[in-house]
Each structure stands twice: as C-alpha cells, then as structure tokens.
Amino acid sequence: MSAWHTICRRAEWRSPAEVKATFRSASFVKSNVVFNIAGNKYRIVARIDYDRQAMFVKFVGMHQQYDEVDVGSL
Helix, strand or coil, X not given: CXXXXXXXXXXXXXXXXXXXXXXXXXXXXXXEEEEEECCCCEXXXXXXXXXCCEEEEEEEEEHHHHCCCCHHHC
16 A cells, blocks of 8 residues: 555646546546555545645545445545
8 A cells, every 4th residue: 555655645636537547447436536456455535636636535444344335425
C-alpha cells in the first residue's frame, strides 16, 4: 500500500479520467473512487476533491470486508 500512497501524494489529478489513467483498475461509485490494491486483496475507497487536490480515504479493508460495505453511501 505504500506504493499506492506515494503515487497518490504526488498526483495532481484534475478528473476521474486522469485517476483511471494512473490506476487502470480504479472504479467509480457515485462520488467515490475504489482502488484495488495488492492484486485485489485490499480495497481502498476514497473521495477526491479535484479543486483542492485533496483525497479523503473512507474505507480500507480486505476484499471480503469491502463486499459488506455500501460504497455509494460512504
């Protein structure tokens, strides 16, 4: 996860398309971005404020835990 963190801290994304260009496996659920980490073993759900260049992590967990979360309501 440290590689993911390093990439995100350096990124200056202006749109979901730019996030997708960096992380091809990223998916978007409402206003959240879902990142697959460590070969899809872990999931990170975050909201990105493109104007402020800020990311708010809302969930970090294993794939099985993610299946129990309503990502759209986070």
